[in-house]
Amino acid sequence: MCPSLSRAFWTSVTKLGLHTKPRMPPCDFTPEKYQSLAYDRVLEVHRLHLPPVPTAYFPKPLLLHQGHMEWLFDHEGNRYLDCFSGIVTVSVGHCHPKVNAVAQKQLGRLWHTSSLFFHSPTHEFAEKLLALLPEPLKVIFFVNSGSEANDLAMLMARAHTNRTDLISFRGAYHGCSPYTLGLTNVGPFRMELPSGLGCQSTMCPDVFRGPWGGSHCRDSPVQTIRKCSCAPDCCQARDQYIEQFKDTLNTSVAKSIAGFFAEPIQGVNGVVQYPKGFLKEAFKLVREREGVCIADEVQTGFGRLGSHFWGFQTHDILPDIVTMAKGIGNGFPMAAVVTTPEIAKSLAKCMYHFNTFGGSPMACAIGSAVLEVIKEENLQENSQEVGTYMLQKLAELRDEFEIVGDVRGKGLMIGIEMVKDKMGRQPLPQEEVNQIHEDCKRMGLIIGRGGIFAQTFRIAPSMCITKPDVHFAVEVFRSALIQHMERRAQQNS
Numbered sequence: 019m020c021p022s023l024s025r026a027f028w029t030s031v032t033k034l035g036l037h038t039k040p041r042m043p044p045c046d047f048t049p050e051k052y053q054s055l056a057y058d059r060v061l062e063v064h065r066l067h068l069p070p071v072p073t074a075y076f077p078k079p080l081l082l083h084q085g086h087m088e089w090l091f092d093h094e095g096n097r098y099l100d101c102f103s104g105i106v107t108v109s110v111g112h113c114h115p116k117v118n119a120v121a122q123k124q125l126g127r128l129w130h131t132s133s134l135f136f137h138s139p140t141h142e143f144a145e146k147l148l149a150l151l152p153e154p155l156k157v158i159f160f161v162n163s164g165s166e167a168n169d170l171a172m173l174m175a176r177a178h179t180n181r182t183d184l185i186s187f188r189g190a191y192h193g194c195s196p197y198t199l200g201l202t203n204v205g206p207f208r209m210e211l212p213s214g215l216g217c218q219s220t221m222c223p224d225v226f227r228g229p230w231g232g233s234h235c236r237d238s239p240v241q242t243i244r245k246c247s248c249a250p251d252c253c254q255a256r257d258q259y260i261e262q263f264k265d266t267l268n269t270s271v272a273k274s275i276a277g278f279f280a281e282p283i284q285g286v287n288g289v290v291q292y293p294k295g296f297l298k299e300a301f302k303l304v305r306e307r308e309g310v311c312i313a314d315e316v317q318t319g320f321g322r323l324g325s326h327f328w329g330f331q332t333h334d335i336l337p338d339i340v341t342m343a344k345g346i347g348n349g350f351p352m353a354a355v356v357t358t359p360e361i362a363k364s365l366a367k368c369m370y371h372f373n374t375f376g377g378s379p380m381a382c383a384i385g386s387a388v389l390e391v392i393k394e395e396n397l398q399e400n401s402q403e404v405g406t407y408m409l410q411k412l413a414e415l416r417d418e419f420e421i422v423g424d425v426r427g428k429g430l431m432i433g434i435e436m437v438k439d440k441m442g443r444q445p446l447p448q449e450e451v452n453q454i455h456e457d458c459k460r461m462g463l464i465i466g467r468g469g470i471f472a473q474t475f476r477i478a479p480s481m482c483i484t485k486p487d488v489h490f491a492v493e494v495f496r497s498a499l500i501q502h503m504e505r506r507a508q509q510n511s
Contacts, residue, residue: 039461040493043486047086052093085112088480102466106317106478109345110391120387128379143382146389157362159355160377164316164343165193167353171339172197175277175310178364182216183271186279189222191286201279220266223259223292226424230255235293239406240413240425256293263300275309282329285317288474289433297333313337320345321392324402324429348388352381397481405429408488419499432477445473457498
């Protein structure tokens with residue numbers, strides 16, 4: 019017996035069997051027969067004519083054909099539980115019947131006008147969305163993507179303050195446009211050529227991988243296993259990270275700044291959560307420097323975190339600007355920036371802002387339908403209940419397997435960080451993470467990847483997911499871990 023294998027491994031083997039494929043929950047949907055391009059032809063077209071960036075998951079990329087709620091079907095009719103939702107985008111379910119019906123009706127009425135002309139779905143959606151935001155966040159700018167939204171928010175902050183410097187966390191992802199690349203601090207997205215001038219990064223207050231953190235820091239049902247000696251009303255990690263934030267303000271930016279961007283929970287960096295109270299103190303420090311505070315809700319908004327509709331509410335803060343995209347349209351390309359009348363007027367004084375497709379009749383009709391489905395089907399409450407259940411079940415796997423270093427998140431935004439061992443917290447080698455990822459796919463589970471070293475699995479299913487679906491996902495992940503441990507044992511024998 020290999021000494022690196024825990025007793026839990028052998029217990030798991032007995033319970034499940036090394037190559038057992040967990041039984042998938044039933045689905046009453048039958049996909050149409052795939053009758054489009056042959057798989058090999060798709061690969062050839064992709065190789066010859068699409069961007070030469072290796073973005074596709076898996077050595078044999080999935081060719082998807084159809085979707086229904088939390089399920090996806092490939093060109094061969096194989097069914098998958100989609101626990102990544104098109105990168106945290108399909109909020110209420112693939113091809114949700116109500117959203118489909120609204121989209122089809124609007125298609126037959128009017129596709130496009132631009133904001134030069136009025137069409138009531140735009141104004142109806144604006145009212146519905148703004149009703150979900152507190153005062154004074156009552157002016158909305160419609161755009162088409164998260165990158166566009168953050169790009170516009172950067173412009174707003176600079177126009178309002180007449181300052182240039184913007185701060186964002188290391189590990190942050192705020193977009194891939196020329197401006198927002200300055201805010202995005204994930205290695206593969208950085209360029210050797212100048213871009214995003216006037217942006218400064220500051221230490222990410224990561225209580226698992228960072229220098230400070232303990233077992234009471236996060237607003238999550240699952241805490242890091244790092245020990246903590248803090249008193250109930252005190253967080254030493256928060257205070258240490260705030261000192262680092264002050265150091266950035268004192269050394270890397272001007273005395274007055276344009277603003278500070280923060281995701282309530284970092285997405286691309288692997289669902290990283292900050293110590294409770296950190297953002298509240300950081301916002302206070304930014305406002306002392308006359309900067310504005312921007313909450314990037316592109317991945318955290320629209321009820322996904324369960325306890326609140328917006329991620330910033332979980333930190334007890336009120337931003338000056340909120341950006342949103344992804345789940346706003348359930349996969350339809352749309353986004354928005356919401357701000358105060360004062361900041362909106364500052365931008366209007368500087369420039370004539372116009373967006374040809376922003377707030378299109380199609381986008382806003384779909385956006386209204388998404389909001390109605392979230393409310394009617396209690397999807398925020400489902401995110402809270404089912405997400406908490408999933409976090410707790412995954413935490414059992416963390417306790418069972420030495421290579422599962424951390425389980426974290428809130429609602430249906432979950433990260434599983436893979437490590438060589440819990441003590442060292444060094445990332446699990448990428449080839450090993452790749453194999454676990456592939457095994458999950460082979461058994462019918464699609465999950466995402468994130469983290470600086472692509473070492474964290476990201477789980478963010480549509481908010482319609484059920485507890486039986488979660489049970490299946492957890493059993494698949496457990497089976498993939500068992501198979502990984504078997505490979506290790508064979509290599510070490």
